[in-house]
Amino acid sequence: MKIYHEKDIDMGVLEDKTIAVIGYGSQGRAQALNMRDSGLNVIVGVRKDGKSWNIAKNDGMEVTTIEDASKRADIVHVLIPDEVQPKVYEKYIKSGLEDGNTLSFSHGYNIHFKNIIPPKNVNVTMIAPKGPGAMVRRTYKEGFGIPALVAVEVDVTGDALDQALAMGKACGFARAGILRTTFKEETETDLFGEQVVLCGGVTELIKAAFDTLVEAGYQPEIAYFETCHELKLIIDLIYEKGLTGMWKNVSNTAEYGGLTRRERVISQEVRNEMKKILKEIQKGEFAREWALENQVGRPVLKRLREIEKELKIEKVGSKLRKLCGLEK
Ligand SMILES: NC(=O)C1=CN([C@@H]2O[C@H](COP(=O)(O)OP(=O)(O)OC[C@H]3O[C@@H](n4cnc5c(N)ncnc54)[C@H](OP(=O)(O)O)[C@@H]3O)[C@@H](O)[C@H]2O)C=CC1
Numbered sequence: 001m002k003i004y005h006e007k008d009i010d011m012g013v014l015e016d017k018t019i020a021v022i023g024y025g026s027q028g029r030a031q032a033l034n035m036r037d038s039g040l041n042v043i044v045g046v047r048k049d050g051k052s053w054n055i056a057k058n059d060g061m062e063v064t065t066i067e068d069a070s071k072r073a074d075i076v077h078v079l080i081p082d083e084v085q086p087k088v089y090e091k092y093i094k095s096g097l098e099d100g101n102t103l104s105f106s107h108g109y110n111i112h113f114k115n116i117i118p119p120k121n122v123n124v125t126m127i128a129p130k131g132p133g134a135m136v137r138r139t140y141k142e143g144f145g146i147p148a149l150v151a152v153e154v155d156v157t158g159d160a161l162d163q164a165l166a167m168g169k170a171c172g173f174a175r176a177g178i179l180r181t182t183f184k185e186e187t188e189t190d191l192f193g194e195q196v197v198l199c200g201g202v203t204e205l206i207k208a209a210f211d212t213l214v215e216a217g218y219q220p221e222i223a224y225f226e227t228c229h230e231l232k233l234i235i236d237l238i239y240e241k242g243l244t245g246m247w248k249n250v251s252n253t254a255e256y257g258g259l260t261r262r263e264r265v266i267s268q269e270v271r272n273e274m275k276k277i278l279k280e281i282q283k284g285e286f287a288r289e290w291a292l293e294n295q296v297g298r299p300v301l302k303r304l305r306e307i308e309k310e311l312k313i314e315k316v317g318s319k320l321r322k323l324c325g326l327e328k
Pocket residue numbers: 023024025026027028046047049050051052053078079080081082084088105106107128129130131132133134
């Protein structure tokens with residue numbers, strides 16, 4: 001597996017190019033600012049009546065409409081939510097694409113699931129950071145970056161990969177490393193990761209462990225520290241030193257208890273369910289469900305958001321984070 005670092009990437013390929021960052025949210029703001037601070041010619045395309053317009057202006061960005069930015073740019077980097085991309089692309093982006101332009105993404109979702117079908121005469125690329133936008137900006141300012149994935153779906157100019165890598169370098173990703181992938185692999189692994197581990201799996205594990213302790217009569221505050229707060233510190237160790245490094249840093253008692261009990265927590269049944277979830281992603285079933293949910297105004301997501309806000313762990317956590325000075 002080739003990992004691209006700064007020394008492998010020449011940013012000269014973007015010297016005379018204008019990059020339109022479409023959207024100025026989590027990734028849009030971070031990537032636009034990083035690329036601008038790295039000396040690239042960046043314009044921002046957002047809606048005039050949205051919040052982003054003034055935020056980008058206040059950051060000193062050149063701001064225009066999505067339609068105008070897409071027309072003027074050589075590279076159109078689409079950083080609005082995945083579920084709105086197809087409509088916005090059809091209405092405001094598509095007509096501005098010219099021969100040899102590049103349509104770029106930070107997630108393969110809409111190309112892989114064919115919700116967006118670009119014209120045949122443009123490059124289609126992806127530079128996808130493996131972390132949230134806030135971290136993309138924070139690590140860049142600290143002089144480092146977060147790792148990213150790069151992929152090329154269509155290369156009409158012969159330098160599509162170089163362009164995507166140069167954008168990644170400008171965002172700071174090559175300081176950590178950029179790995180080559182495909183739109184399919186990035187999309188399917190990213191969805192699996194967020195559903196099973198990063199967002200879905202970990203929150204349910206925390207909730208289940210917290211509830212178990214509280215239902216057994218332990219103080220919710222103690223349960224919160226044990227099942228949620230300390231998790232970050234353990235994950236930091238895994239992030240920096242791997243599983244073995246983490247085991248070395250915890251007590252022998254924790255190591256023995258963890259190693260002998262963990263398969264009872266993540267049982268074969270859970271692993272089988274993970275395989276089912278992966279199949280749903282691979283067959284496009286999840287994407288169809290999510291599209292339908294959006295078409296009818298997201299009733300399920302709205303209800304689940306409300307339920308999540310009302311959880312006891314959320315109330316206890318918020319109180320404790322304030323008392324500990326972790327949250328204002
Ligand atoms: N969030 C993350 O950390 C990561 C995201 N990605 C990918 O990056 C891309 C962007 O995601 P993310 O940064 O989370 O997106 P955000 O939800 O943060 O995007 C918000 C931006 O999109 C604009 N926007 C929202 N709806 C519309 C609309 N209907 N028409 C026009 N503009 C709209 C908003 O403008 P306004 O202010 O006008 O509402 C705002 O500028 C996605 O492909 C995602 O998968 C990849 C890795 C991590």
